[in-house]
Amino acid sequence: MAYLANPKNTVQILEKYNFSMQKRFGQNFLIDSNIVWNIVEAAEINVEDTVIEIGPGIGTMTQFLCEKAGEVFAVEIDKKLIPILEETLSDYKNIRIINEDILKLDLTQIADGKRSVKVVANLPYYITTPIIMKLLEENLPIKSITVMVQKEVAERMRVGPGTKDYGALSLAVQYYAKPEIVAIVPKTCFIPKPNVDSAVIRLTRRTEKPVKVNNTTLMFAIIRAVFNQRRKTMLNSLGNAGNINFSKEEIRQAIEDLGLRPDIRGEALTLEQFAAFSDALESQTS
Numbered sequence: 001m002a003y004l005a006n007p008k009n010t011v012q013i014l015e016k017y018n019f020s021m022q023k024r025f026g027q028n029f030l031i032d033s034n035i036v037w038n039i040v041e042a043a044e045i046n047v048e049d050t051v052i053e054i055g056p057g058i059g060t061m062t063q064f065l066c067e068k069a070g071e072v073f074a075v076e077i078d079k080k081l082i083p084i085l086e087e088t089l090s091d092y093k094n095i096r097i098i099n100e101d102i103l104k105l106d107l108t109q110i111a112d113g114k115r116s117v118k119v120v121a122n123l124p125y126y127i128t129t130p131i132i133m134k135l136l137e138e139n140l141p142i143k144s145i146t147v148m149v150q151k152e153v154a155e156r157m158r159v160g161p162g163t164k165d166y167g168a169l170s171l172a173v174q175y176y177a178k179p180e181i182v183a184i185v186p187k188t189c190f191i192p193k194p195n196v197d198s199a200v201i202r203l204t205r206r207t208e209k210p211v212k213v214n215n216t217t218l219m220f221a222i223i224r225a226v227f228n229q230r231r232k233t234m235l236n237s238l239g240n241a242g243n244i245n246f247s248k249e250e251i252r253q254a255i256e257d258l259g260l261r262p263d264i265r266g267e268a269l270t271l272e273q274f275a276a277f278s279d280a281l282e283s284q285t286s
């Protein structure tokens, strides 16, 4: 089977199967072989690795992944793509095609007991954040996540306080992983062309967390509540949050214990400060 990573072969296979792209599934297929190689190289795949590819599409990047990895699990939601994938990947014995929604799939079934698991994907942009959060928060034995996302979202993953892009995604990514942007990808590398430029970001999972916190669940509940109402002071956003069971007085006390101004907004806090705040709040009930 010929490589798909060029406009001619991509159009040919799409026409053969009379396949029309689904906007609702975020379908923008890569047609540039250099970019596809760049992503696979950035992921540092070798035969020891089990790769999970999210959204293989017609199998453009999957072909390259199958040549480098020990085994590849390609998870695709669109059942109309399955017969196409069966043809385009027919040369490879180390591929498993799974017709599922990645957000509903129990990834422990794939990842548990494997020597080295890496996620590689040109992600569907409409669900980038929930996918990244699932991969980070479910405590799966994943070494790295190398993904194409909107350029702006890649920026959001690596910024700190004091920028408009700073938010819950930045903090989750930086707590669990080390983010590095490895390439900027213009719109012209896809069909159909997306509205925005893209970036490839590699998240290498940390073996040691950058901050110590007693209760990670509480810290991220606080972070989510604060950024859901980022224009409000921390006291007000947490005081009104349904998922935080602390009184306004306890919240005020924890802010004071940290030596912060009472009218501080959560968006000004670093990861270290969120961790300290979470511990201070929790210590009031113990």
Ligand code: SAM
Pocket (backbone or CB within 6 Å): 025, 026, 027, 028, 029, 030, 031, 054, 055, 056, 057, 058, 059, 060, 061, 075, 076, 077, 078, 100, 101, 102, 103, 121, 122, 123, 124, 125, 127
């Ligand atoms: N990897 C291909 C490429 O680079 O040419 C396609 C990338 S396209 C941006 C995103 C892919 O994710 C599509 O194939 C789409 O059908 C698939 N997809 C969308 N939502 C999904 C979900 N919830 N679970 C699994 N795959 C999904």
